[in-house]
Amino acid sequence: AQSVAQPEDQVNVAEGNPLTVKCTYSVSGNPYLFWYVQYPNRGLQFLLKYITGDNLVKGSYGFEAEFNKSQTSFHLKKPSALVSDSALYFCATNGAYNTDKLIFGTGTRLQVFP
Amino acid sequence: DTAVSQTPKYLVTQMGNDKSIKCEQNLGHDTMYWYKQDSKKFLKIMFSYNNKELIINETVPNRFSPKSPDKAHLNLHINSLELGDSAVYFCASSLHGGYTFGSGTRLTVV
Numbered sequence: 482a483q484s485v486a487q488p489e490d491q492v493n494v495a496e497g498n499p500l501t502v503k504c505t506y507s508v509s510g511n512p513y514l515f516w517y518v519q520y521p522n523r524g525l526q527f528l529l530k531y532i533t534g535d536n537l538v539k540g541s542y543g544f545e546a547e548f549n550k551s552q553t554s555f556h557l558k559k560p561s562a563l564v565s566d567s568a569l570y571f572c573a574t575n576g577a578y579n580t581d582k583l584i585f586g587t588g589t590r591l592q593v594f595p
Numbered sequence: 596d597t598a599v600s601q602t603p604k605y606l607v608t609q610m611g612n613d614k615s616i617k618c619e620q621n622l623g624h625d626t627m628y629w630y631k632q633d634s635k636k637f638l639k640i641m642f643s644y645n646n647k648e649l650i651i652n653e654t655v656p657n658r659f660s661p662k663s664p665d666k667a668h669l670n671l672h673i674n675s676l677e678l679g680d681s682a683v684y685f686c687a688s689s690l691h692g693g694y695t696f697g698s699g700t701r702l703t704v705v
Contacts, residue, residue, distance in 0.1 A: 513692055515694070517696075519636075523698060523699075524685060524696045524697055524698035524699050525638075525685065525687075525696040526696075527693075527694065527695070530692070530693075532692060569636060571638065575692070575694075582628065582640045582643055582651055582653075583628075583630075583640065583687075583694055584640070585637075585638040585639070587635075587636075587637060588636050588637070588638075
């Protein structure tokens with residue numbers, strides 16, 4: 482079965498420091514991978530996606546993610562965290578070859594301290 | 596213009612009642628979805644429709660009945676509401692691998 486895993490329930494980082502939110506995937510074939518962010522009492526906002534091509538994907542709000550096929554990972558990164566980045570982050574896949582449904586990880590809560 | 600809009604935003608109702616949540620998208624997408632986010636924030640797909648046709652039904656109780664009158668609308672009707680149905684329900688639409696989510700409907704069953 483296709484899935485994504487987010488091994489950390491919470492990530493804490495000081496403002497101005499780099500942040501990484503981890504995601505690994507289990508997808509047969511070439512995966513489509515996504516990151517979404519959910520602010521408190523809000524919907525899901527798209528950050529970035531990987532379909533093919535350059536392994537480093539740049540997205541909204543200064544976030545980027547690196548696709549690593551050998552490690553089956555798609556970690557979300559930002560060089561300098563902001564307090565306003567504090568939110569719930571979801572990794573997701575719709576499998577290989579753009580199948581219909583998005584399968585989400587369990588989410589990682591990012592807390593950025595001033 | 597809101598791309599994917601859901602109504603109502605909040606819904607509080609008693610056990611046993613029947614309620615509906617509406618969703619509309621103005622993106623011209625072919626596929627629409629309902630997702631459920633439980634109290635632990637887990638997100639799971641419930642249904643997907645492509646051009647008004649049911650594509651995915653992820654072992655959801657048959658008390659839940661989606662209806663798609665046209666490809667821009669996907670409504671969710673829930674019969675005989677139970678306490679365990681309390682959750683946030685997200686509507687979404689997609690086209691060519693791009694997914695857009697609504698802001699969610701927080702359903703509380705008391």
